[in-house]
Amino acid sequence: AFASSLVAAVEEGQQRLQQGRLEQEEAQLELTRARTDLGLNEATVEKFLRLVEEYEQQQRELARRAILQPDEADKIQQVHRFAQRLEEAQEVRRELASESAEAKRTEAQADVERQAVLQRLARATEELRDAERHVELLRDVRSKELNLLGEFEHERRELLQAHAKVLVEHDRMKSELASWDLGGHRIQGQSGDYLCHRATLFLRLALFWTEGLFAQLLLRRHALVSRFVGKDSNVAELAIYDLSTAPVPVQGVAADLSHFERKCKVTSYARDLQSGATPSDVLKEALTGCHLVMVPAGVPRKPGMDRADLLKVNIGIAQEIVEACGKFCPDAIVGLIVNPVNSVVPAMAELYRRKGLDSKKIIGVTTLDVVRANKFVHEVTGAAVDQINIPVIGGHAGSTILPLFSQDAAGKTVPADKLEALDKRVQDAGTEVVTAKAGKGSATLSMAYAGARFASAVLSGLAGERRTECAYLESSVTELPFFSQRVTFGPKGVEEVHPIGPLSAHETKRLEAVKKQLKGEIEDGINALPPASKL
Incomplete structure (x- = not known):
């Protein structure tokens, strides 16, 4: 088992x-x-x-x-x-x-x-993206810098070319003026014999320098003051005022003009903006005893600046000079070339009125509109330009400019089918110049010519030779408080403001539109002036 x-x-x-x-x-x-x-x-x-x-x-x-x-x-x-x-x-x-x-x-x-x-790969990828973005940013910055350098180089070349033209024009005008026989003459005054009159020209060139207009304004300045010193025998002394920041020191301009073979004395005055001084602080000697003050000043309209902003700035510029005139030479004629003239002149006249001064001493220079109308009629009709004298009424800007062709013998011959276009060209002539200069300048040389023509008429009147020119000032020829019309200058300054006279159907219709536009611009100027308590 x-x-x-x-x-x-x-x-x-x-x-x-x-x-x-x-x-x-x-x-x-x-x-x-x-x-x-x-x-x-x-x-x-x-x-x-x-x-x-x-x-x-x-x-x-x-x-x-x-x-x-x-x-x-x-x-x-x-x-x-x-x-x-x-x-x-x-x-x-x-x-x-x-x-x-x-x-x-x-x-x-x-x-x-x-x-x-x-993780390292992700960090490296992000660093690579950052590097690519940085490189792209550097490329953009470099591209902009190259473009800016190109613009600077282009502007530098233009300024050099303009400077060369200034030198040529200066030499030509000096030679031409040297050949004129413009000796001074004595005239009878209330206190006895005296030689000619004293004129003061105010220049605010530095205000235009950053706009790239220096070369053309320099031409305008030299043309205007050269005509004062050389061509008009009524000028005994010329005082020039500018800012110390001007590209060409005003004392240098005065030294240049003083070499003309004329009896006219040339002095210069500069204001240092950093010192805080006002024109009234530095111009007592320049203005005391003056009979005519010309004020080509103001800034151009910049991108982003509306008309109200421009008006505020230029009224402030004009006010400084006008207040100094009211203080040291209240009886002098003050010729304003400060845009917008339609608004600045009423404001400065109101300033004089508040100070108890004669507001008709403040005058807007509209002579350029007459000069243009005369030349354009000559081009259309072929009539001798020195025989043409077209009155230009209303204002000094755009549609407020109304040439009265019907009141001149040559103007009456302008074909009816060309009349409206010719009227429009006179209104837009300033834009025509700006376009031709590709936006790099405005009507400076023709304005200098017109300003000198206006000044010559005033000085001739003060010397006893009555002269008539169109000008913009306080007026009662229409329901508007200010208007441009024919004005006769005499020993007392403005001695007669002429009525408008007969008009054609076209001119009558245009006049109503002119008054409507001008009314608002006058009100804008007076409203832009600080209250009396702040003056």
Whole structure:
């Protein structure tokens, strides 16, 4: 019975060994899969551990039984061999587990490194984008700088060319003036004989310098003062005023003009803006005893500046000069060439009125409109230009300018189909010049010519030779308080304001539109003047 049970136990052990071999093969297959997949199924490992423990118990049991049954030694040896192979399988399993754990650690470390590389790559990409943006910004800045340098170079060349033209024109005018016989003459005055009159010209050139108009304004200044010094024998002394920031120092201009072969004395006065001085602080000597003050001043309209802003700035500029005139030469004629003339003149006349002075001493220079109308009629009709004298009434801007062609012999011959276009050209003549100069200047030279013509008429009148010119001043010829019409100048200044006279149908219709437009501009000027308490 014992032997039978032992045989049964051995057979059972063989069956278990056979089963163990199958399970070992399965374990090897699982381990191979684990090596390939770099992972280990923890549940399978636990199963192998249990099997090993069972096999070890079976080995011990078989060894114990083998001692009692020597004839079963072979079977027991087979059990030992199975146990050895099982131990080898376990060793392989442990190696695989170790390799799997190492592989997992390596994979985890590789993943960390990969994340670090990705982060560095992201930072490098962002830095590259920043660098590209910076390079693009530098390119834009460089492009703008190159464009600006190009503009500066272009403007520099234009200024050099204009300067060369100024020198040529100056030499030509000096030669021409030197050939004229314009000696002074004595005239009878209330207090006895005296030589001519004293005139003062105010220049505010520095206010235009930043607009790139220096060359043309310099021509305008030289043309105007040259005519005062050289051509008009009624000028005994010319006082020139400018700001100390002017590109050409005013004392240099005075020195240049003083070399003319004429008896006229030329003096200069400059105001330093940084000192805080006003024109009244520096112009007592220049203005005392003056008979005529010409004021070509003001700033041009800049981008973004509306008409109200321009009016406020230029009224402030004109007010400083006019207040000084009212203080030191209240009886002098003040000729204003300050835009917008339609508004600035009423404001300055109101300033004189508040100070108890003669408001008709404030006169807007509109002679340029007459000069243009005369020249344009000559071009259309072919009549001698020195025989044409077209009155221009209304105001001194755009549609307020009304040339009366019907009141001149040559003007009456203008064909009817050209009349309206000619009227429009006189109104827009200033724009015509600006367009021709490509926006880089305005009517400066023709304005200098017209200003000198106006000044000559005033000085001739003061000297006893009555002269008539169109001018914009306080008037009662219409229902408007200010109007441009023919004015006769005499020893007392404005001696007669002439009526408008007969008009054509076209001119009558235009006059109504002129008055409507001019009324608002007059009111704008007076309203822009500070209250009396602040003057």
